[in-house]
Amino acid sequence: MERKTLDLWVGLFVVAGLAAVLVLAMKVGNLSTFNMSESYELKADFGNIGGLKARAPVKSAGVVVGRVTNISFDNASYRARVTMVVDKRYQFPKDTFAKILTAGLLGEQYIGLDPGGDEVNLKSGDNIAKTEPAMVLESLISKFMFDKAADGDAKK
Amino acid sequence: MPSENLVEIQELNFTYDVRPVLQGINMHFPRGKVVAIMGLSGCGKTTLLRLIGGQLKPSSGQVQVAGQTIHTLDREGLFRMRRRMGMLFQFGALYTDMSVFDNVAFQMREHTDLPESLIRDLVLLKLEAVGLRGAHNLMPTELSGGMARRVALARAIALDPMLMLYDEPFAGLDTISLGVIGNLIRHLNDALGATSIVVTHDVQESLKIVDYIYFMSEGRVIAEGTPDELRAADTGFVHQFVHGEIDGPMPFHYPGAGYAEDLALDVAHA
Amino acid sequence: MLERAITGIRGTGHRVVNGVWRLGYASRFFLAVLLHSSMSFRRFHLTIKEIYFSGVLSLIIILVSGLFVGMVLGLQGYETLQKYGSESALGTLVALSLVRELGPVLAALLFASRAGSAITAEIGLMKATEQISAMEMMAVDPIARVVAPRFWAGVISMPLLAAMFSATGVFGGYLIGVVLIGVDEGQFWSQMQAAVDFRQDVMNGVIKSCVFGVAITAIALFEGYDAPPTAEGVSHATTRTVVTSALAVLALDFILTAFMFRGL
Numbered sequence: 300m301e302r303k304t305l306d307l308w309v310g311l312f313v314v315a316g317l318a319a320v321l322v323l324a325m326k327v328g329n330l331s332t333f334n335m336s337e338s339y340e341l342k343a344d345f346g347n348i349g350g351l352k353a354r355a356p357v358k359s360a361g362v363v364v365g366r367v368t369n370i371s372f373d374n375a376s377y378r379a380r381v382t383m384v385v386d387k388r389y390q391f392p393k394d395t396f397a398k399i400l401t402a403g404l405l406g407e408q409y410i411g412l413d414p415g416g417d418e419v420n421l422k423s424g425d426n427i428a429k430t431e432p433a434m435v436l437e438s439l440i441s442k443f444m445f446d447k448a449a450d451g452d453a454k455k
Numbered sequence: 456m457p458s459e460n461l462v463e464i465q466e467l468n469f470t471y472d473v474r475p476v477l478q479g480i481n482m483h484f485p486r487g488k489v490v491a492i493m494g495l496s497g498c499g500k501t502t503l504l505r506l507i508g509g510q511l512k513p514s515s516g517q518v519q520v521a522g523q524t525i526h527t528l529d530r531e532g533l534f535r536m537r538r539r540m541g542m543l544f545q546f547g548a549l550y551t552d553m554s555v556f557d558n559v560a561f562q563m564r565e566h567t568d569l570p571e572s573l574i575r576d577l578v579l580l581k582l583e584a585v586g587l588r589g590a591h592n593l594m595p596t597e598l599s600g601g602m603a604r605r606v607a608l609a610r611a612i613a614l615d616p617m618l619m620l621y622d623e624p625f626a627g628l629d630t631i632s633l634g635v636i637g638n639l640i641r642h643l644n645d646a647l648g649a650t651s652i653v654v655t656h657d658v659q660e661s662l663k664i665v666d667y668i669y670f671m672s673e674g675r676v677i678a679e680g681t682p683d684e685l686r687a688a689d690t691g692f693v694h695q696f697v698h699g700e701i702d703g704p705m706p707f708h709y710p711g712a713g714y715a716e717d718l719a720l721d722v723a724h725a
Numbered sequence: 726m727l728e729r730a731i732t733g734i735r736g737t738g739h740r741v742v743n744g745v746w747r748l749g750y751a752s753r754f755f756l757a758v759l760l761h762s763s764m765s766f767r768r769f770h771l772t773i774k775e776i777y778f779s780g781v782l783s784l785i786i787i788l789v790s791g792l793f794v795g796m797v798l799g800l801q802g803y804e805t806l807q808k809y810g811s812e813s814a815l816g817t818l819v820a821l822s823l824v825r826e827l828g829p830v831l832a833a834l835l836f837a838s839r840a841g842s843a844i845t846a847e848i849g850l851m852k853a854t855e856q857i858s859a860m861e862m863m864a865v866d867p868i869a870r871v872v873a874p875r876f877w878a879g880v881i882s883m884p885l886l887a888a889m890f891s892a893t894g895v896f897g898g899y900l901i902g903v904v905l906i907g908v909d910e911g912q913f914w915s916q917m918q919a920a921v922d923f924r925q926d927v928m929n930g931v932i933k934s935c936v937f938g939v940a941i942t943a944i945a946l947f948e949g950y951d952a953p954p955t956a957e958g959v960s961h962a963t964t965r966t967v968v969t970s971a972l973a974v975l976a977l978d979f980i981l982t983a984f985m986f987r988g989l
């Protein structure tokens with residue numbers, strides 16, 4: 300085959316391949332929605348993190364604002380210490396509430412931030428004081444049963 | 456002496472694993488001559504060519520080409536030496552993914568910085584020498600056996616080698632192609648001022664074109680001489696071989712092990 | 726009886742020694758390929774030609790398979806997810822399975838059987854017809870001229886093919902899930918984007934397919950170069966290429982997955 304035709308085909312092939320990577324990054328992945336380059340770090344201690352994992356999303360009002368970067372166990376307080384990075388564009392007051400929530404019934408766990416009313420915003424390296432631990436499935440089920448029972452009682 | 460002989464083989468022994476293939480070979484190939492090495496299949500002719508080309512290392516003894524001992528050369532030196540050798544393989548060994556033209560141009564492109572226009576002229580010249588200039592656009596699969604052999608010949612002489620090695624150039628050719636190749640070998644040798652070593656078992660054709668002949672059997676040289684001397688010999692191996700008699704001093708049956716391996720070898724060449 | 730046992734043990738020993746010897750031989754071959762790679766880049770058109778043969782010519786099978794695998798994922802995923810009322814997670818399921826596992830692995834298996842076997846057969850035949858010998862006699866190093874360009878072509882093609890496989894697969898899942906079944910389009914994409922992380926998922930998939938590309942082409946080239954110079958030898962070598970590289974891909978996938986996603 301002519302070298303020029305060959306070059307053309309291979310060129311098209313490489314461009315198509317790179318385009319596929321780009322599609323995977325932008326359309327399939329989160330590269331377009333969340334940019335880690337401009338971010339600040341927050342910490343939060345939880346009594347129980349359930350199934351939360353590193354790289355889990357941090358959301359506020361349903362919008363992804365950051366990611367969990369590290370989870371460790373604090374030997375002094377016997378609590379889980381979660382480190383997360385949050386996009387610089389989003390600022391939260393000092394008394395923000397951090398909860399571990401579950402997407403859907405069996406979905407993955409993420410951190411939800413409920414902004415409070417404080418004048419001062421959280422800075423990089425700050426600790427979120429107000430936290431709520433993860434709902435563990437067992438307690439979730441017992442709560443559900445209890446509610447059902449209470450419902451039944453009420454109807455009677 | 457070294458200036459007179461391009462290739463000198465001294466007390467050469469070669470062993471595959473434990474089986475001796477060549478034993479105590481002494482040969483010399485004077486510059487400008489066409490020398491034939493003859494013998495039955497499996498007697499070690501191809502092995503000998505590979506030793507000359509440096510693809511195998513001797514178990515003992517040595518091969519000298521242009522005053523240099525082949526097996527002591529490093530890779531660089533060996534490659535430099537091989538650029539001045541041309542080898543015609545038994546079945547041509549044309550590069551099947553390239554056209555006839557690109558096959559002949561291969562070495563020029565690999566080893567020289569010649570401009571493409573000059574390469575084109577040179578390639579057509581080489582193809583003209585073997586009478587296949589018109590076939591330069593064909594692919595190797597579109598060639599007959601004789602044509603493929605001629606293209607391979609044109610490819611082997613691409614860089615005007617000083618030493619040409621031919622491995623069974625006549626095998627599997629019809630009588631006309633056979634004569635054509637025979638004449639080409641002789642004429643190219645004389646035109647290039649090269650030295651040629653022709654490995655063959657085609658006695659009649661080689662007697663016509665060569666200056667000197669070595670006969671080998673089971674890894675040894677058993678007779679040597681000019682064509683006239685050999686034709687005159689009326690007894691022994693040479694007579695049997697030259698006149699194509701089945702029975703004679705040259706045993707028809709080899710020892711069992713050798714036979715089996717020979718069969719394996721024939722498959723390998725197919 | 727005792728004799729039988731001894732023969733058996735000797736046979737096993739022989740096989741083990743042979744295997745180890747071959748592995749060492751293969752590593753040396755691989756090293757030689759890496760050391761003689763400069764020509765593949767200096768004369769890049771040699772590599773381009775091989776990218777055409779192993780990459781461009783594998784494109785059809787990769788795209789068609791990717792599309793179908795994605796469509797099957799769409800159907801099966803929907804069937805399962807809708808039982809839990811979470812069919813909006815279909816995009817996540819399709820994309821994560823493709824980007825992390827199925828894309829790299831299936832593309833690699835297809836690549837092994839389409840391009841790997843062709844490489845082995847080609848090199849094996851070149852050796853059987855003495856083309857490799859002829860090249861050596863022309864003072865051209867066949868490792869640098871023939872083997873290395875094919876190696877780098879494979880290493881370049883594989884991740885691109887895997888990415889195209891995953892991308893068409895996601896499109897196939899979209900066709901079935903959104904266009905045919907009617908899952909909400911916005912949820913399909915947004916849930917996918919929320920769950921698929923660029924570095925963690927996409928890049929790890931690309932790294933996987935690079936490793937597979939190295940493994941498959943190295944195996945294919947070695948088998949071809951090492952094949953006995955006969956028709957039978959070449960055909961056996963071709964079969965071995967497909968079997969060995971399939972096993973290598975699956976084993977490597979396990980190891981890589983363990984390292985990447987479990988943080989072992």
Ligand SMILES: Nc1ncnc2c1ncn2[C@@H]1O[C@H](COP(=O)(O)OP(=O)(O)O)[C@@H](O)[C@H]1O
Binds near residue numbers: 471494495499502
């Ligand atoms: N790669 C090899 N390994 C072991 N033995 C070989 C090999 N190649 C050739 N032989 C043996 O060496 C002997 C000489 O072979 P060769 O030189 O090819 O003979 P021929 O005269 O037909 O060209 C044969 O008996 C063959 O069995």
Ligand SMILES: [Mg+2]
Binds near residue numbers: 502623
């Ligand atoms: Mg031979």
